[in-house]
Amino acid sequence: MTSTRDALIDAAADLLTTGGPAAVTLREVGRRAGVSHNAPYKHFADKEELLAAVAARDLDRRAAATRRAARYRPPAEALRAMLHGYARHAARDPELFRLTYGSWHDGSADLGAAATAARAAFVDVVVAAQADGSLPPGDPERLAALMLALVHGATDLALSGHLARRGKGHADPADLVDDLLGHLGAR
Amino acid sequence: MTSTRDALIDAAADLLTTGGPAAVTLREVGRRAGVSHNAPYKHFADKEELLAAVAARDLDRRAAATRRAARYRPPAEALRAMLHGYARHAARDPELFRLTYGSWHDGSADLGAAATAARAAFVDVVVAAQADGSLPPGDPERLAALMLALVHGATDLALSGHLARRGKGHADPADLVDDLLGHLGAR
DNA sequence: ACCTGAACACCGTTCAAGT
């Protein structure tokens, strides 16, 4: 049993993934959800709030995937898996990635909570990696921010074509993650 | 003497900076440039191409500012100044930053050339910093990519509110740049 | 409480025409 609200979020996410932001029209969202073109206004204040709900759902799923990547693995390995997973997810659905980490939707408390939860899952593994000596000491939140910023930036630059594409300078986001972990002394 | 084309680019950049992407309408761009609402089509194939021209101009200016930041300074200091300048520029004009590094405008060869030039200016300083021992050896383009990805990611996450805002985990993009340089052993 | 259909203002783009 999916509520109309969930059907609207599904439809919006599908349209975004398939056709980019321009394809997400409330008219088409309504049509796919089997309701009229302005039924969305009974569930969301406006289009931006609908998109914020799509982003919040993506963040929730990422946080879950991040925690899964950490299970049954030594911290250093879990760390690498989480960061690689971040880049892989973005490469698989660039439009959704851009929405989720795009311009901030102030209206949504859900989004803020989901973002905090996703970050917390990552910080936990950083703490564990520091405890077993595979990451240097220091404020774990700040070290986590360093790694998240790196993987986010590498991913975003790769998507927009601002990373050298070929030749000796070529590097995937995953390569840059490995470079950073190497410089940090993670084993 | 500014051509109509330059006036259109100016108007579009102004509107973007002031009111975000939604404020950039061809009608208002034309009005500010003193022409009709579809005169832009005589200079650009469509709206996207106009925005690509705005982005290319921004990249050119950044490349120039990056080279300026490197003059009369030891490499390690120049490096830090360039990276801090990157973050500062983005904080000063977030909308322009998002446009320039946002979804790729395939149509524009100018944009690709401008992006390559901006990157090259940075790589030169990395090479100099490696030569005087303030950066570790290795492929300079790849090391440059690591630093650019970090400052880009930190900046983008800060703009979208995905970086911890307060408390012990708080870190500016500039702080994360310094952290990375510290881990790389830059003096 | 949730939904519909008509309507409004606005936008990107096209086209025929002007100089």
Add this chain to the structure above:
DNA sequence: ACCTGAACACCGTTCAAGT
């Protein structure tokens, strides 16, 4: 070569009304 004004299709949003 560059520009204008009218027109078209489309979109987000509002509103009065229905169950």
